[in-house]
Amino acid sequence: MTGTPGPGGGAVDAAQGRHLLLQMLRVRQLEEKCVELYSAAKIRGFLHVYIGEEAVAAGVLASLGPEDAVVATYREHGHALLRGVSAGAILAEMYGYVEGCCRGRGGSMHLFDAATRFFGGNAIVAGGLPLAVGLALADKMAGRSNVTACFFGEGAVAEGEFHESLNLAALWQLPVLFCCENNLYAMGTALARSESQTDIALKAAAYEIPAWAVDGMDVLAVQEGARRAVDAVRSGGGPHFLELRTYRFRAHSMFDPERYRAKDEVARWMERDPITLLRTALESAGQLSAAEWEQLQADAQAEIAAAVDFAEAGTPEPVEELTRFVYSERGTGDGAGPGTGTQPAGKETGAP
Numbered sequence: 001m002t003g004t005p006g007p008g009g010g011a012v013d014a015a016q017g018r019h020l021l022l023q024m025l026r027v028r029q030l031e032e033k034c035v036e037l038y039s040a041a042k043i044r045g046f047l048h049v050y051i052g053e054e055a056v057a058a059g060v061l062a063s064l065g066p067e068d069a070v071v072a073t074y075r076e077h078g079h080a081l082l083r084g085v086s087a088g089a090i091l092a093e094m095y096g097y098v099e100g101c102c103r104g105r106g107g108s109m110h111l112f113d114a115a116t117r118f119f120g121g122n123a124i125v126a127g128g129l130p131l132a133v134g135l136a137l138a139d140k141m142a143g144r145s146n147v148t149a150c151f152f153g154e155g156a157v158a159e160g161e162f163h164e165s166l167n168l169a170a171l172w173q174l175p176v177l178f179c180c181e182n183n184l185y186a187m188g189t190a191l192a193r194s195e196s197q198t199d200i201a202l203k204a205a206a207y208e209i210p211a212w213a214v215d216g217m218d219v220l221a222v223q224e225g226a227r228r229a230v231d232a233v234r235s236g237g238g239p240h241f242l243e244l245r246t247y248r249f250r251a252h253s254m255f256d257p258e259r260y261r262a263k264d265e266v267a268r269w270m271e272r273d274p275i276t277l278l279r280t281a282l283e284s285a286g287q288l289s290a291a292e293w294e295q296l297q298a299d300a301q302a303e304i305a306a307a308v309d310f311a312e313a314g315t316p317e318p319v320e321e322l323t324r325f326v327y328s329e330r331g332t333g334d335g336a337g338p339g340t341g342t343q344p345a346g347k348e349t350g351a352p
């Protein structure tokens with residue numbers, strides 16, 4: 001580390017700082033492209049973008065290893081990308097094409113990729129938390145030292161699944177890192193209008209889970225907080241909880257007329273754009289030249305442009321495959337025939 005103060009007072013290592021900047025730029029470019037493609041009716045259905053919140057995924061995911069697991073929400077394009085799912089597979093998924101990471105069957109809210117241990121993409125508010133607890137329980141039972149990072153919005157704290165999941169994770173001391181992306185609004189409902197206790201870290205503390213709040217616009221602070229928490233979880237410290245204070249710069253989804261928040265509030269938060277904060281810190285430390293900044297932007301743009309070309313050249317799934325995967329295909333191809341997978345015998349035959 002070079003010891004130069006970052007946006008949150010932490011130290012910036014030049015190479016690591018530029019890496020995090022590129023990660024955030026990649027997500028920003030992908031999301032801006034998604035908005036454009038949605039407006040052109042290339043992407044249909046629901047679409048929720050992560051613009052403004054990039055530091056959260058970039059900082060937390062930089063603190064995980066390849067064996068760790070990630071669970072996210074419907075605002076998950078950036079998490080999937082930074083976890084290692086290619087931008088092409090993400091966009092093709094949104095186009096509904098077979099080249100997508102779920103063969104076009106999931107779409108924007110259900111990106112999933114077992115190879116990178118990215119376990120969704122979940123459209124149900126708080127629906128990812130019990131999945132994360134299950135993944136962590138499996139790791140604990142198998143004696144693996146993996147961590148499961150679970151992202152969810154502050155709207156999830158009103159759900160029973162949130163409380164059930166925190167309770168069991170604490171009771172069984174499971175290796176889960178709960179990451180609450182507190183952007184202050186659940187669709188059009190401000191946190192203070194729906195919760196008697198708005199200090200979210202306190203809710204986790206009620207379950208005896210170590211919890212602390214982090215400036216979610218400062219990627220270095222997020223990375224530092226996440227590292228501390230991941231280390232504690234991995235070394236057997238049980239579940240930990242981060243409340244990442246952030247803000248979405250765009251509407252909740254493409255259908256949101258955004259009448260619930262004042263324009264000057266949005267403008268104030270945009271003054272703390274996580275990309276600008278890190279860029280400025282690196283520049284003032286002499287760690288990012290104008291040419292390097294241009295190059296990072298060009299790299300991100302080139303990656304996303306190639307991904308659009310990939311998605312545009314995609315193909316719809318053949319109609320004959322429509323009922324494929326309704327039942328598990330496990331048990332076929334090993335000589336034992338259907339019926340050896342998780343479904344009861346006779347249900348995997350594909351017989352009408």
Ligand SMILES: Cc1ncc(C[n+]2csc(CCOP(=O)(O)OP(=O)(O)O)c2C)c(N)n1
Nearest residue numbers: 075123124125153154155156183185186187
């Ligand atoms: C169980 C459930 N209830 C309601 C909805 C409808 N819904 C979709 S997004 C959303 C708001 C969630 O807000 P938050 O958890 O803060 O996440 P953010 O969108 O801010 O990232 C709601 C209520 C849903 N998808 N699932």
Ligand SMILES: [Mg+2]
Nearest residue numbers: 153154185186
């Ligand atoms: Mg929210």
